[in-house]
Amino acid sequence: MRVTNRMRVQDSLLTIEQRGARFEAVQREATSGKRVDKAGDDPAASARILKLRSGLARNLQFQRNLDTARMRLGHAELSLQRATDQLDEVRSFAVQASTGTWSDEDRTVLGQEVDQLLESLLAEGNRRFLGHSLYAGSQVDQPVFEAVRDAAGRIQLVTATPSGQEGRVMVQLSENEQLQVNFRGVDVFMGGTPGGQADIFDTLIELRDGLLAGDEDASGPALERIDAVISTINGTRASLGTRVQRLDATENQLFSRQELLTDNISDDEDANLADTMMRYTLEQTGYQAALKSISQVMSTSLLNFLS
Amino acid sequence: MASLFGLLDTARSALITHQLALNVTGHNVANVDTPGYTRQRLELGARLGSEQRPTGIGAGVEPIGLQRLRMESFDRAYRREAGGLGESGQRSAQLGAVESLVAEPGDPGISDALDKFWSAWSDLGNEPAEESYRRTVLEAGHRVSARFNQLAGQFKAQREDLNTEVARVGGELNNLAVDLAELNGSIRAAELNGQVASDLRDRRDLLLDDLAGLVDMRAAEDEQGVFRVWVGGRALVDGTVASQLTTSQQAAEDGTVLTRLHWSDSGHEFEVASGELGGLLDVRDRVLPARLLELDQLADTLVAEVNRLHRAGTDLGGRAGREFFDPAGQGASGLALSNWVRDEPGRVVASADGGQGNGEQATAIAQLAETRLAALAGLSLGEAWGTLVSRVGAEAQRAEADYTAQQAFVSELDNRRQSISGVNLDEELTLMLQQEQAYSAAARVISTADSMIQELLQLV
Numbered sequence: 001m002r003v004t005n006r007m008r009v010q011d012s013l014l015t016i017e018q019r020g021a022r023f024e025a026v027q028r029e030a031t032s033g034k035r036v037d038k039a040g041d042d043p044a045a046s047a048r049i050l051k052l053r054s055g056l057a058r059n060l061q062f063q064r065n066l067d068t069a070r071m072r073l074g075h076a077e078l079s080l081q082r083a084t085d086q087l088d089e090v091r092s093f094a095v096q097a098s099t100g101t102w103s104d105e106d107r108t109v110l111g112q113e114v115d116q117l118l119e120s121l122l123a124e125g126n127r128r129f130l131g132h133s134l135y136a137g138s139q140v141d142q143p144v145f146e147a148v149r150d151a152a153g154r155i156q157l158v159t160a161t162p163s164g165q166e167g168r169v170m171v172q173l174s175e176n177e178q179l180q181v182n183f184r185g186v187d188v189f190m191g192g193t194p195g196g197q198a199d200i201f202d203t204l205i206e207l208r209d210g211l212l213a214g215d216e217d218a219s220g221p222a223l224e225r226i227d228a229v230i231s232t233i234n235g236t237r238a239s240l241g242t243r244v245q246r247l248d249a250t251e252n253q254l255f256s257r258q259e260l261l262t263d264n265i266s267d268d269e270d271a272n273l274a275d276t277m278m279r280y281t282l283e284q285t286g287y288q289a290a291l292k293s294i295s296q297v298m299s300t301s302l303l304n305f306l307s
Numbered sequence: 308m309a310s311l312f313g314l315l316d317t318a319r320s321a322l323i324t325h326q327l328a329l330n331v332t333g334h335n336v337a338n339v340d341t342p343g344y345t346r347q348r349l350e351l352g353a354r355l356g357s358e359q360r361p362t363g364i365g366a367g368v369e370p371i372g373l374q375r376l377r378m379e380s381f382d383r384a385y386r387r388e389a390g391g392l393g394e395s396g397q398r399s400a401q402l403g404a405v406e407s408l409v410a411e412p413g414d415p416g417i418s419d420a421l422d423k424f425w426s427a428w429s430d431l432g433n434e435p436a437e438e439s440y441r442r443t444v445l446e447a448g449h450r451v452s453a454r455f456n457q458l459a460g461q462f463k464a465q466r467e468d469l470n471t472e473v474a475r476v477g478g479e480l481n482n483l484a485v486d487l488a489e490l491n492g493s494i495r496a497a498e499l500n501g502q503v504a505s506d507l508r509d510r511r512d513l514l515l516d517d518l519a520g521l522v523d524m525r526a527a528e529d530e531q532g533v534f535r536v537w538v539g540g541r542a543l544v545d546g547t548v549a550s551q552l553t554t555s556q557q558a559a560e561d562g563t564v565l566t567r568l569h570w571s572d573s574g575h576e577f578e579v580a581s582g583e584l585g586g587l588l589d590v591r592d593r594v595l596p597a598r599l600l601e602l603d604q605l606a607d608t609l610v611a612e613v614n615r616l617h618r619a620g621t622d623l624g625g626r627a628g629r630e631f632f633d634p635a636g637q638g639a640s641g642l643a644l645s646n647w648v649r650d651e652p653g654r655v656v657a658s659a660d661g662g663q664g665n666g667e668q669a670t671a672i673a674q675l676a677e678t679r680l681a682a683l684a685g686l687s688l689g690e691a692w693g694t695l696v697s698r699v700g701a702e703a704q705r706a707e708a709d710y711t712a713q714q715a716f717v718s719e720l721d722n723r724r725q726s727i728s729g730v731n732l733d734e735e736l737t738l739m740l741q742q743e744q745a746y747s748a749a750a751r752v753i754s755t756a757d758s759m760i761q762e763l764l765q766l767v
Contacts, residue, residue: 004729005339007722014718018711037413038406039700040707046700047693050411050418054689057422058676061429068433131436138662140436167662171433172670175677182664269412302733306740 012294019290023283030280035271045268052268056261062174063254069171070247072132072181073240079134080188080237083124084230086117090204091226097211097219104214111211118155118204122147125189135185138167144185145201158201160186160194173250179243183236191232198228311763313366314756320354320367321749327370329742335730336739343513345728347505348374375505377728382512385720386519386526390581392710392717393520397586399703399710401469402594406703408461411696418692420454421676423447428673435657435666438623442652444669445644448631452642455606459639462599463563469591470566476521476584477552477568477577480543483518484536487511488549491534495547498532518543522582539578541570552577561599565591594702601695603638608682608691610634610642612675620656620668628656628668 029035039046093110096102102110125145127134135144144165148157169182191198203225210219328349338344352371356363410416427447431440490511497504511534518524518536525537536544543550551571556564568577568584579585610632617631630645648654659667676689683691 001722002726002729002731004725004731006342006729007725009340010718010721010725014714018714034413038703039409039411039696040403040406040702040704041700043697043700043704046412047690047697050693050696051689053412054418054422054676057426061426061673065429065433131434132664136664138658138660138665140662140664167660167665168667169664170667170670172429172673175674178670302736306736 008297012298015290015294019283019287023287026276026280026283029271030273030276033271033273034269035276036269042268049265049268052261052265056258056265059254059258059261062172063251063258065171066173066247066251066254069173069179069181070244072169072171073244073247075129076134076181076183077237077240077244079124079127080233080240083121083189084233084237086120086124087200087226087230087233090114090117090207091223091230094207094219094223094226097207098223107211107214111208114204114208114211115154118201118208121189121200121204122155122158125185132169133182135183135188136167137165137182137184138169145189155201155205157205160190173247174254177250179246181243183240188233188236189229191228197225198232199225200229203229311756311760315753315760317354317365317367318749318752318756320369321752322746324349324351324368324370325742325746325749329739329746331373332735332739332742336732336735339730339732339735341509343509343516344730345375345377345505345509345512346730348376350374373503373505375503375508377508377512378724381720381724381727382515385717385724386515386524388713388717388720389516389519390523390585392713393583394581394586394589395706395710395713397583398590399706401465401587401590402699402703402706404465405462405590405594405598406699408458408465409696409699417451417454417458418689418696420447420451421689421692424451425673425676428669431655431657432666432670432673435669436623436663438652441623441655441657444655445648445652448644451609452632452644455602455639455642459599459602459606462595462602463640466563466565466591466595469587469595470564472587473566473568473584473591474554476587477554479521480518480538480568481551483514483521484543484549484551487514487518487534487536487544488547490514491544492547494534495532520583522584523580524582539580541573541575559596561596598695598699599639601691601698604683605688605691605695606639606642607637608680609688610636611682612678612680612688613672616668616672616675617656619659621658621661622656623653623663625661625663626654629654631655 028037036042036045036049093113097107097110122145125135126143128140131140133140133144136142142161144161145158146161147155148159150156165184165186167182168180170178171181173179186192186194189200190196190202193199195202203222206225207219207222210217210222328351331347331349335346349370350372351368354366354369356365411418424444424447427440427444431437431444434440490507494504494507494511497507515524515526515536518538522538524543526535528534533546534544535542535546541550552568553571554566554568557567559565569575570577579588613632614630614634617628620628622628629647631648633641633643633645635641636643657669658665659671675687677687679685679687686694
C-alpha cells in the first residue's frame, strides 16, 4: 500500500494517544496500589468489593456489640459477686446467732447489721450503671424493687415492681444471633416468687425482726432460706458464665471472618504490585520504542539525500 | 511538419507543459499537510503534428487534463464508519462522566453512607436510652439523603448539559448545510468549462467527513451534476438549497425538559441513528433515565422499609414512632429526613416493647442492611446499589473498548483513502527531479535548434 506523509503523522499520533493512555492507566495503578478504582476497571469486582466492605462494616459493628455485651455481663458478674459476699456475711451471722450463746445486746447489734445488709442488698437489686439497670427488664427508668417502710424508716416489705421485671435487653452478635444481657430481678433475688422460700428480702426482714426481738429460734429457718437464695444466685452466675462462653466463641468467629473479608477485599481491589511494575516497565518501554521509531520515520526523507 | 521552427515549437510546448507539471507538483508539495487534500496529476499527451497528416512526426507535448486522484467508494466506506466513531466517542466520554459521578469503589459514595447509617442504628440498639446515639442516627440519615440527592442532581445536570450539546450539534449541522449548498454552487460554476474543480471538491469532501461524524448521512451526485446530501432519510442539501434544523424544548414524562431537533420546513422530528448526535441522545434519553429510575427505586424502597419499622417502635418519650424519612419525598432527589424527627432526636425510635432499655426496633432497622427485599427483585439495598455501580462500570468499559476499536478501524479506512489521495513528499520530489530534467532537456533542444538556425542564417 502506498504510504503518504499524512498517514505517517496520523498513525504516529494515534499510537501516541493509545499507548500513552495505557501507560497512564498502569501508572495510576502503580501509584494508588489499587487495581479497581473506577467501576469500569472491573465491573463485577466493583459490586463484590462494595458487598464485602458492607460485610466488613457489619462485622466490626458486631464486634462493637459484643464488647458492649461483655461489659454488661461483666458488671452483672461484679454485682452478683457483691451480693454473694454479703449473703455469706449474713449466713455467718445467722450461724452465730443460732449457737444460743449470745446475749440480747449481741443479738440487737447483729439485728442492726442484718438491717444494713438488707438495705445494701436492696440497693444492689436496684443498682444502675451508665443509665442501665442490671436487674430491670426494658423499663430502665423504673426501680426494680420497692420498699415499704415503717415510721422509723425501717424496711417492712420489699416488692418487685411489675414494670421492673418485663422486657428483654438483647444485643445482636451476628446476623441471626442475639444475646440477652439482662437478668430478671425477681428471679435473682426472690427465686421467681415474691415472698417465697428464696426471697432474700423477706428472709432478712424475718431474721432481723427475730434478732431484734430476742428470738433465739429465728436463725434456724433463716439459714435454710439463705442457702436457697445463695443457690439461686449461683445458678444465675452459672447462666452468666454460659453467656460469656458464647461471647468468646462468637468473638473468635467474628475475628476469623474479619480476616477473611479483609483478604477477599484485597484480592479484588488491590493491585499485585509485582505484576503492575512489570506491566509498567513493558508499557514504558513500548511507549519509548514507539516514540523513537516515530522520530526516525518522520525525519527520513528524500531531502536528506538531495544536495 | 519537420522543420527547425517546428522543432522550436515542439521544444516550446515541452517547456510550457513541464513548467505546468512542475506547478502541479509544487501545489501538491505545498499541500502535503492539508487535511482532505487530494493530490493532482497533470495528464500529458503527445501533441499531434498536423490534422492533415496525423501519422507524421508529432509536435511535442501538451497537457490534456488535470487528474484528481480520489476514490469515492473509499470515501463512502470511511463516512459510514466515521458515524460510528463519533457515536462511540461521545458515549465513551459521557458514560465515563457517569462512572466518575458514581465514584465507588474508589471514593466513598452511597454504599459507604448506607454502611454508616446501619451502623448508627446498631449502636442505638445497644444504648437505646441515649439521646446522643439518636443524634448520630439523624446525622447518618442526613448523610445518606445528601448522597442520594447529590447523585440524582448530578445525573439530571448531565442531562441538561447534553441538551446544550444537542443544540450545538444542531447548529453545526445547519452551518454545514449552508456551506455545502454554497460549495455545490461554486463547484457547478467552476466546472462549467469542463475542468475539475479539485480544491473546491476537496473542501466539500472535508465538510462531508465532518457531517458523517455528527450524524449518519448519504451523499451522491446525479448525472446532471446536482449534488445531494441525505440525513435521517431526508435531504439536508439539495444542490444549492440547504434545509435547516430548529430546536424545541419538550417535557419528558418525568418532568425534565429535553432539547429536540426538528426540520424547519416540515416540522418533522430529526431522526438519527448514529454519529455524535446518536451517541448524545442514547446517553441522554436511554442510559441516564434508566440509571435515575434505578436510583429512585432504591431511595423509595429505603424510605418505605425504614418508615415501616420505625412506625412499629417506641421513641425516647414513650410515644409510638412515626415516619423517619419524609414519605412525601419522591425518588432520590426527594429523599430527606421527615419533619417529625429532623430536629427532635428524642423522636427517633429504638424500642420494640415500649421499655426504654429495649433497643430491638433499632436493631431490626440495622438488619435492613442484609434483608432481601421483594421491591428490589430479591436483592438487599446494598446489593441493588452494587448492581447499579457494576452496570455503570460495564457500560463505561464497553464504550471505551468500542471507541478504541473504532478509532483503529476508522484509521485504517482513512489510510486506505490516503494511500490513493495523499501526498508523498519523496514521490513528489522525485517527480520534480524528473520534470526539472525534462525542462532542462527541452531547453537544450531549444538551444540546439537555435544554433542550427544560426548556422543557416550564416550561410546567407
